[in-house]
Amino acid sequence: MREHFFQLVAMFLEGGLSGLTGFDSPARFRYIRYTMIGFFRMVFFAIAAYLIYKFVKFVLAPLAGSQTPPRAEGRSGVMVKDEVCKTYLPREDAIRETVGGVDQYFCSEACRAKYLAGRKSGSENAGRPAP
Numbered sequence: 503m504r505e506h507f508f509q510l511v512a513m514f515l516e517g518g519l520s521g522l523t524g525f526d527s528p529a530r531f532r533y534i535r536y537t538m539i540g541f542f543r544m545v546f547f548a549i550a551a552y553l554i555y556k557f558v559k560f561v562l563a564p565l566a567g568s569q570t571p572p573r574a575e576g577r578s579g580v581m582v583k584d585e586v587c588k589t590y591l592p593r594e595d596a597i598r599e600t601v602g603g604v605d606q607y608f609c610s611e612a613c614r615a616k617y618l619a620g621r622k623s624g625s626e627n628a629g630r631p632a633p
């Protein structure tokens with residue numbers, strides 16, 4: 503096995519030299535040698551291509567990762583104010599109530615009820631605004 507390998511290497515080198523110098527050898531052996539050279543060359547390029555592929559992938563991997571950063575789903579980051587207790591809270595967590603065509607946000611059901619009660623009593627004197 504080992505001797506066979508060295509024989510192949512010798513053939514490879516000899517084939518390369520004869521190719522450069524035009525060293526004369528029987529056409530049949532020359533054909534075999536060139537076939538071997540072609541095979542080795544193919545294997546070499548395959549390995550080289552694989553290594554380049556791995557290298558490029560390794561280099562580009564962090565770039566590709568940064569292009570799609572993890573994002574909190576369904577969170578707009580918009581803060582709304584509860585007009586009853588004057589606190590700010592994320593819009594997704596607030597209770598929304600459309601009052602007279604305007605969206606009002608509340609931290610809890612209690613604040614919403616309080617706001618609507620206050621508005622009802624206030625509107626008795628002021629009259630209803632246009633929706």
Ligand SMILES: [Zn+2]
Nearest residue numbers: 584587609613
């Ligand atoms: Zn509140």
